[in-house]
Amino acid sequence: xxxxxxxxxxxxxxxxxxxxxxxxxxxxxxxxxxxxxxxxxxxxxxxxxxxxxxxxxxxxxxxxxxxxxxxxxxxxxxxxxxxxxxxxxxxxxxxxxxxxxxxxxxxxxxxxxxxxxxxxxxxxxxxxxxxxxxxxxxxxxxxxxxxxxxxxxxxxxxxxxxxxxxxxxxxxxxxxxxxxxxxxxxxxxxxxxxxxxxxxxxxxxxxxxxxxxxxx
Amino acid sequence: xxxxxxxxxxxxxxxxxxxxxxxxxxxxxxxxxxxxxxxxxxxxxxxxxxxxxxxxxxxxxxxxxxxxxxxxxxxxxxxxxxxxxxxxxxxxxxxxxxxxxxxxxxxxxxxxxxxxxxxxxxxxxxxxxxxxxxxxxxxxxxxxxxxxxxxxxxxxxxxxxxxxxxxxxxxxxxxxxxxxxxxxxxxxxxxxxxxxxxxxxxxxxxxxxxxxxxxx
Numbered sequence: 176x177x178x179x180x181x182x183x184x185x186x187x188x189x190x191x192x193x194x195x196x197x198x199x200x201x202x203x204x205x206x207x208x209x210x211x212x213x214x215x216x217x218x219x220x221x222x223x224x225x226x227x228x229x230x231x232x233x234x235x236x237x238x239x240x241x242x243x244x245x246x247x248x249x250x251x252x253x254x255x256x257x258x259x260x261x262x263x264x265x266x267x268x269x270x271x272x273x274x275x276x277x278x279x280x281x282x283x284x285x286x287x288x289x290x291x292x293x294x295x296x297x298x299x300x301x302x303x304x305x306x307x308x309x310x311x312x313x314x315x316x317x318x319x320x321x322x323x324x325x326x327x328x329x330x331x332x333x334x335x336x337x338x339x340x341x342x343x344x345x346x347x348x349x350x351x352x353x354x355x356x357x358x359x360x361x362x363x364x365x366x367x368x369x370x371x372x373x374x375x376x377x378x379x380x381x382x383x384x385x386x387x388x389x390x391x
Numbered sequence: 392x393x394x395x396x397x398x399x400x401x402x403x404x405x406x407x408x409x410x411x412x413x414x415x416x417x418x419x420x421x422x423x424x425x426x427x428x429x430x431x432x433x434x435x436x437x438x439x440x441x442x443x444x445x446x447x448x449x450x451x452x453x454x455x456x457x458x459x460x461x462x463x464x465x466x467x468x469x470x471x472x473x474x475x476x477x478x479x480x481x482x483x484x485x486x487x488x489x490x491x492x493x494x495x496x497x498x499x500x501x502x503x504x505x506x507x508x509x510x511x512x513x514x515x516x517x518x519x520x521x522x523x524x525x526x527x528x529x530x531x532x533x534x535x536x537x538x539x540x541x542x543x544x545x546x547x548x549x550x551x552x553x554x555x556x557x558x559x560x561x562x563x564x565x566x567x568x569x570x571x572x573x574x575x576x577x578x579x580x581x582x583x584x585x586x587x588x589x590x591x592x593x594x595x596x597x598x599x600x601x602x603x604x605x606x607x
Contacts (some may be wrong), residue, residue, distance in 0.1 A: 230535035231501065242486065248500070249492035256485045269472045270458065276465035284464070284500035285447065289510065297522070306513070317447035 183208040183239040186228055188215045189383035192287055192344035193247040194235040198383075202374035208237075212385040215292060233272050248283050251337050252283040264337045266371065271332060274325040278338035278376040281321060282345045286314030290348065309350045315349065315359055318342075322361040329365055335372070341368055399424040399455040402444055404431045405599035406502055407561040408560035409463040410420045410451040412488070414599075415556040416467040418472050418590035424453075428601040431508060464499050467553050480553045487548060494554035498539060498561045506564065508580030531565065531575055534558075538577040545581055559585055563596065 185201065187194035189208050189373045201208050213219045213234050221232045228236035237244045240257065255264040266272050288294065289310040295303040305347045325331045330338035346366045349356060356363050371374045380386055403410035403426050418423050429435045429450050437448045444452035445461045453460045456473065460466045463586060471480040482488050504510065505526040511519040541547045546554035551553065562582045572579050585591045596602055 230536040231497070231529075238489045240486075244489060244493070246493045246496040246500075249489050249496050252492055253485065253489040256488060269469065270456075272472065273460060273465055273469040276468055278458070279445070280462040280465050283496070283505050284462075288500050288504040292544070294505065313447075320446040 181241070183237055184211055185209070186211045186225070186234055186236040187383070188213050188234045189380040190384045191215065191234045192348050193342035195347065195378055195380060196247045196340045197235050197237060197250050198378035199343065199375055200254055200264055200337070202378050203262055203264065203335060203340070204254055204260075206254065206258065210384065214385065230348070233237075234370050246335070248279055248341070251340055255337070262335050264335075264338055264340065266331055266334065271325075271336075273340045274321075275331045275336040278318065278321055278325065278330050279341040281314060281318050282341040285317065286311055286345060287348075289314075290352070304352065308354055311345075311352055311354050315345075315354070315356075315362070318345075319359045319362055321364070326361050326365060328368055335369070336369050339365070339369055339375075342366065343375055388391075397457070399453055401425070402427045402429050402436055402441070402450055402452040402454075403599070404429050404436075404450045405596040405601045407431065407450045408564050411465050411560035411563070411594055412463045412556045413451050413453060414555070414594035415559065415567070415591055416470055416480055417587070418594050419478055419480065419551060419556070420470055420476075421598075422470065422474065426600065430601065464495055464553070467556055471553070478551050482547055482550060482552055487541075487552075490537075491547045491552040492539065493555040494534065494537055494546050495557040497530060497534050498557040501533065502527055502561060503564075505530075506568070510541065519588060520568065524570055526560075527565050527568055527570050531561075531570070531572075531578070534561075535575045535577055538581070542577050542581060544584055551585070555581070555585055555591075558582065559591055 183206060185194070185197060185208050187198065213225055215234065219225060220234055226232050228243050231245070235247060235249050235250070244253060251264055266275055290307040298306045322330060327333040329335050330342055343366055344367060346356070346362065351355060376382065399422060401410070401413060401424050403414065429441055431450065435441060436450060442448055442457050447461070450467070451463060460469060467480055482491055488519050507522040511523060514522045538546060543549040545551050546558055558578060559582055562572070562578065592598065
């Protein structure tokens with residue numbers, strides 16, 4: 176439930192990992208929302224109409240409390256700031272809160288920007304798979320190291336946090352690019368545990384209204 | 392002053408914009424620290440010794456309160472979390488806090504990762520200037536739009552915040568790549584105002600012990 180009483184609207188694309196992060200966070204906080212689909216393949220994110228919501232022409236954008244928010248990690252911070260009931264997406268202990276943010280940032284600034292659609296397009300058809308593969312692998316190496324210190328059942332100890340909202344979509348992406356995940360036993364075990372939690376299940380790309388079906 | 396009484400150590404490189412962000416934040420909070428130089432051009436960040444501090448082989452790393460922290464934005468959040476005196480780097484109002492994080496993230500995940508050294512090396516000598524230029528321009532366009540809503544004297548209203556810690560190093564970078572800044576009157580005016588604040592002056596690359604002198 177939101178503070179304002181008006182249902183939030185998430186501008187989203189099923190396979191966008193940044194949209195996926197915010198879907199998980201909204202579900203974890205039990206905030207009911209509706210989705211407006213922005214088809215990235217059709218360039219709907221680059222229209223003037225959509226750019227009113229997100230000038231950068233990216234998904235997601237979230238309309239909540241009468242405001243339009245962009246950038247997935249700050250959106251999740253805002254959701255937790257303004258809905259201070261459990262689960263807290265930012266842990267209460269300051270060092271654990273740092274760990275949750277650090278893990279999120281390894282993904283949000285260290286991996287995802289280098290393998291998103293617009294960058295890969297520019298890298299070119301011929302080189303893009305190797306490029307994405309290498310940057311994901313490099314990032315996951317650092318991530319597994321960080322998890323050695325921070326992880327319990329989930330990314331930071333035994334409570335679900337913003338870091339888990341970022342991890343699951345990144346692993347989904349790594350699988351799309353056929354990255355070998357066997358060197359990452361900690362993160363794959365966490366991903367497996369998270370996959371059974373309804374908030375994560377319901378946020379999965381395959382569960383979204385714009386999912387075109389397997390093989391598409 | 393830190394909580395622990397031991398002086399923090401910042402592993403830093405004068406021209407790294409992520410190091411620059413953290414130097415500004417430490418100065419704003421009046422936290423005395425010492426610097427250990429990590430020369431990126433000599434590959435000192437990729438040594439096994441340094442990777443004990445930051446497994447990703449990136450600067451900065453900050454040793455504080457007996458812990459080693461990485462990722463500049465989470466480091467700044469931690470500094471403000473554990474030193475809750477003014478200036479607050481995260482504004483107290485939840486929407487302004489969101490704005491400060493959103494602006495930081497446009498820079499930290501939307502621009503900087505696409506123009507850092509290791510990425511440009513991979514892009515190749517021939518294409519790297521145009522690549523950096525285009526991604527910086529695209530990011531600054533979005534940033535100026537965001538500032539239209541959020542800015543006062545500084546990025547978010549009239550108080551200095553984490554967003555300003557990220558803005559100044561990004562503009563420094565844009566100038567290095569000769570990006571035309573005339574389409575961005577709001578951000579350049581903020582940058583000019585910030586340039587007079589001692590915390591920002593002292594954090595400037597040219598003021599660092601490893602600055603090799605103009606033209607180098």
